[in-house]
Amino acid sequence: MTTPSVPRTVRILTARLAQACGVALMVSVVCFLVVQQLPGDAAYRIAAGRYGADLVDSAAAQGVRQELGLDRPVWQQLGDWCADLFTLDLGRSLVTTRTVVDELGPALLATLQLAAAALLGAVLIGAALGTEAARRPGGIVDRMCAAWVAASRALPPFLLGIGLMVVLSGRAGWMSSAGGDGLAALVLPALTLAICLSGLFARIIRDAVIEVHQSAYVQFARTKGLPERVVIIRHTIRNALVAVVPYVGVQAVVLIEGVVVVESLFSWDGLGHALVHAVFWRDVPVLQGASLVLALLIVAINTGVDLAVAALDPRPRHAGVTA
Amino acid sequence: MNTPSRRRVVSLTATLTAALVTTACGGGGASDRARTIARVVGPFEIHSLEPTASNGLFTRLEVADTVVSSDVEGTLAPGLATTWQPSADKLTWTFDLVDGARFHDGTPVDAPAVAASLTKTAADAASPLAGAPIAKIAAVGETLNISLSTPDPTLPALLTHYSAGILAPSSYDGAGRVTKVVGSGPFEVTELELPSSITTRRFTGYRGDQPTIEGVEFSVVGRAETRAVMAASGQADVVFGLEPAGRQRVDAADGVSMASALQPRTVLLKVNGAHPALKDVRVRRALSLMLDRDRIAEAVLREKDLAATQIFPPALATWNQPDLEPLTHDVDRARDLLTEAGYRPSADGKTLERDGKPLRLTLTTYPDRPELPPLATAIQEAARAIGITIDVAVGNSSEIPAKHADGTLELALLTKHFALVSDPFVSIAETFAAGGAEWGVMNWQDPALTTSLATVAQQPTGPAADAARHEVASVIQEQLPVVPVAWYRLNAAVSDRLGGFVIDPIEHSWRLSETTWVP
Numbered sequence: 001m002t003t004p005s006v007p008r009t010v011r012i013l014t015a016r017l018a019q020a021c022g023v024a025l026m027v028s029v030v031c032f033l034v035v036q037q038l039p040g041d042a043a044y045r046i047a048a049g050r051y052g053a054d055l056v057d058s059a060a061a062q063g064v065r066q067e068l069g070l071d072r073p074v075w076q077q078l079g080d081w082c083a084d085l086f087t088l089d090l091g092r093s094l095v096t097t098r099t100v101v102d103e104l105g106p107a108l109l110a111t112l113q114l115a116a117a118a119l120l121g122a123v124l125i126g127a128a129l130g131t132e133a134a135r136r137p138g139g140i141v142d143r144m145c146a147a148w149v150a151a152s153r154a155l156p157p158f159l160l161g162i163g164l165m166v167v168l169s170g171r172a173g174w175m176s177s178a179g180g181d182g183l184a185a186l187v188l189p190a191l192t193l194a195i196c197l198s199g200l201f202a203r204i205i206r207d208a209v210i211e212v213h214q215s216a217y218v219q220f221a222r223t224k225g226l227p228e229r230v231v232i233i234r235h236t237i238r239n240a241l242v243a244v245v246p247y248v249g250v251q252a253v254v255l256i257e258g259v260v261v262v263e264s265l266f267s268w269d270g271l272g273h274a275l276v277h278a279v280f281w282r283d284v285p286v287l288q289g290a291s292l293v294l295a296l297l298i299v300a301i302n303t304g305v306d307l308a309v310a311a312l313d314p315r316p317r318h319a320g321v322t323a
Numbered sequence: 324m325n326t327p328s329r330r331r332v333v334s335l336t337a338t339l340t341a342a343l344v345t346t347a348c349g350g351g352g353a354s355d356r357a358r359t360i361a362r363v364v365g366p367f368e369i370h371s372l373e374p375t376a377s378n379g380l381f382t383r384l385e386v387a388d389t390v391v392s393s394d395v396e397g398t399l400a401p402g403l404a405t406t407w408q409p410s411a412d413k414l415t416w417t418f419d420l421v422d423g424a425r426f427h428d429g430t431p432v433d434a435p436a437v438a439a440s441l442t443k444t445a446a447d448a449a450s451p452l453a454g455a456p457i458a459k460i461a462a463v464g465e466t467l468n469i470s471l472s473t474p475d476p477t478l479p480a481l482l483t484h485y486s487a488g489i490l491a492p493s494s495y496d497g498a499g500r501v502t503k504v505v506g507s508g509p510f511e512v513t514e515l516e517l518p519s520s521i522t523t524r525r526f527t528g529y530r531g532d533q534p535t536i537e538g539v540e541f542s543v544v545g546r547a548e549t550r551a552v553m554a555a556s557g558q559a560d561v562v563f564g565l566e567p568a569g570r571q572r573v574d575a576a577d578g579v580s581m582a583s584a585l586q587p588r589t590v591l592l593k594v595n596g597a598h599p600a601l602k603d604v605r606v607r608r609a610l611s612l613m614l615d616r617d618r619i620a621e622a623v624l625r626e627k628d629l630a631a632t633q634i635f636p637p638a639l640a641t642w643n644q645p646d647l648e649p650l651t652h653d654v655d656r657a658r659d660l661l662t663e664a665g666y667r668p669s670a671d672g673k674t675l676e677r678d679g680k681p682l683r684l685t686l687t688t689y690p691d692r693p694e695l696p697p698l699a700t701a702i703q704e705a706a707r708a709i710g711i712t713i714d715v716a717v718g719n720s721s722e723i724p725a726k727h728a729d730g731t732l733e734l735a736l737l738t739k740h741f742a743l744v745s746d747p748f749v750s751i752a753e754t755f756a757a758g759g760a761e762w763g764v765m766n767w768q769d770p771a772l773t774t775s776l777a778t779v780a781q782q783p784t785g786p787a788a789d790a791a792r793h794e795v796a797s798v799i800q801e802q803l804p805v806v807p808v809a810w811y812r813l814n815a816a817v818s819d820r821l822g823g824f825v826i827d828p829i830e831h832s833w834r835l836s837e838t839t840w841v842p
Binding site: 098169266 | 379453454519543546549552718719720722725740
């Protein structure tokens with residue numbers, strides 16, 4: 001009780017670690033069971049993934065079935081996977097026979113890169129629009145901002161992506177539609193996602209800024225003669241962030257789950273892409289691995305948000321202290 | 324008081340825009356690669372380095388050679404072997420290997436290396452070689468000898484398949500897995516990223532003429548829409564797998580044109596010959612007559628000429644029979660045939676039924692080839708018009724062999740490639756085998772057809788073989804154990820910068836080593 005900030009961080013980390021373990025176990029089991037319920041014969045599907053539709057026949061499927069032990073009882077296959085997971089061994093892809101770590105490592109990096117760029121873009125566009133709209137609620141910028149919010153939420157990412165691709169890549173020839181090297185390939189998918197997310201960011205930032213602006217402490221800061229710039233930096237931004245940061249966290253989660261469409265449109269080899277393929281080809285180890293990574297990523301983001309909010313907002317929340 | 328904040332907003336926006344534009348322009352499209360590396364884009368993923376599971380990419384990109392090759396007409400041509408001949412008893416084939424060939428690691432392409440590579444392929448159940456009666460593959464001096472347990476005249480054709488691409492001993496690890504692709508073709512792999520890209524450069528130690536282009540960058544782009552934009556804007560030199568809408572976009576664009584060739588591939592309805600309704604040839608004929616193939620081909624494939632008039636497309640020159648009476652569209656005749664088969668309109672008049680059971684069929688298909696689901700819907704609609712209810716089930720392609728094996732398949736819409744290996748006989752004999760085929764006939768056989776196939780197997784050329792091939796096509800046209808729907812055109816958008824690009828209808832190779840940059 002004497003030093004509330006240290007136990008609070010530790011408490012957050014311990015709780016989240018326990019949560020991560022629980023989530024990992026649950027996601028793995030649920031994934032495994034769901035895949036077992038999918039229609040069709042897994043051996044045929046895996047063979048189709050490996051050899052292509054023109055070469056799949058029952059001999060190839062039988063070869064796959066024997067090689068992977070798919071005729072063993074379900075509980076035995078699940079037990080093996082859980083035992084391997086305990087030793088941090090995620091297994092090998094059934095289709096490519098590479099290890100799941102080799103398969104998903106680059107995909108995770110690619111998705112994080114895309115999500116970070118998209119989030120940064122969305123925050124920048126959202127902050128620019130939101131703070132400007134908050135200056136005169138009901139003014140012309142505010143109304144344009146509201147229109148932007150509606151438009152960006154209503155446009156499906158697929159359509160927006162194709163539109164941007166046709167205009168920026170096809171017509172203007174500024175950038176490659178898909179593939180290409182590093183940053184150049186990142187621009188279009190990141191911009192697509194950033195535009196989709198920016199509307200709600202603008203709205204949240206606008207509301208948070210208006211609320212903070214009208215608060216007693218900002219009024220007081222102005223009364224005591226602080227310049228507007230200092231009021232914004234010292235008082236408005238930090239207090240508005242307390243509301244905005246958790247929202248960024250929520251959006252990051254939505255983003256990570258929602259990159260599938262954009263990744264496939266722009267041939268960005270991320271987790272979403274890997275996940276879709278794994279489902280299609282019944283690549284159970286990759287599917288379990290990808291779901292596990294996604295689930296742990298969400299726990300990590302939530303942990304980051306908790307820690308950030310704890311740092312931004314030092315007011316203790318522990319019942320014992322506030323009482 | 325407004326100024327500082329507004330300035331901030333403006334500067335933020337400007338920074339963001341500048342950052343985006345800078346990174347965008349930095350990457351560039353195909354222009355900075357012009358005249359060095361050809362950029363090829365397609366939907367084919369690189370699942371594995373193993374030849375059988377490689378989607379044929381290493382032979383198409385001319386990294387790996389096959390012992391026997393084939394030209395654009397599908398005729399066998401020398402590959403790593405210059406000549407080949409069977410022994411008198413036809414149980415041993417001898418292949419003389421080309422002199423001076425080297426693998427990309429500098430080691431010689433000798434008979435032991437070729438035999439070792441082929442032995443691994445023949446042991447892989449998914450390779451067509453696994454189905455051949457191969458007893459032993461061995462190096463005898465400078466020649467490759469393949470012993471068979473029974474004669475098989477199609478062996479050289481089987482060796483043209485991509486799974487039989489020859490890799491150097493250094494390609495394999497201790498467990499026999501391929502860890503890198505070391506072939507002997509005109510291009511060697513410099514970078515490889517599974518599942519999305521392969522980059523090659525010319526192999527300076529190549530035994531033949533050096534390619535003009537310095538190398539090839541192949542990237543996988545999954546969405547047809549994206550590929551269309553890349554083709555139309557010149558971001559790629561060759562783009563495979565365009566849908567009709569994308570082809571129109573390319574036709575309207577400058578600096579790029581479509582190259583195409585009719586493929587030895589047919590879209591067909593696989594029919595379960597033991598199904599209570601479908602075992603009656605009148606019902607199968609009604610299914611065929613109900614199809615307005617011209618309109619379906621025009622609406623879905625955007626090309627009327629692809630409407631199938633018989634099972635073998637014109638691309639299969641020796642098998643296509645121009646004098647065969649074409650399959651036609653005749654709804655009234657279809658209705659009459661169904662009436663003859665005992666089907667009467669139900670009480671509500673919407674469907675046909677026999678013994679109180681409605682004529683209802685499930686059609687299984689898959690989306691790997693994007694035109695299949697729309698074609699299935701068109702077939703469903705044509706059937707509805709004559710009172711047959713068809714439920715379309717779009718799933719994974721593997722459901723067709725799986726449902727064939729357990730006997731639950733009713734109808735399936737699939738595409739059948741008749742020249743996966745360069746001699747179409749191999750695929751045709753398998754498709755119409757008396758015992759049925761997972762990608763062919765099901766619970767159906769015809770003695771005349773089986774005899775004719777045996778005739779062609781024994782003596783592939785001459786008037787007797789021609790007559791036998793005619794008999795095969797005629798029996799299929801009459802009996803309809805599979806119902807032909809459409810033929811297939813393989814196409815690619817090719818940039819005007821790249822000269823000499825020729826489409827190989829059997830996709831043995833993309834022949835990029837023969838292309839040049841147009842000034």
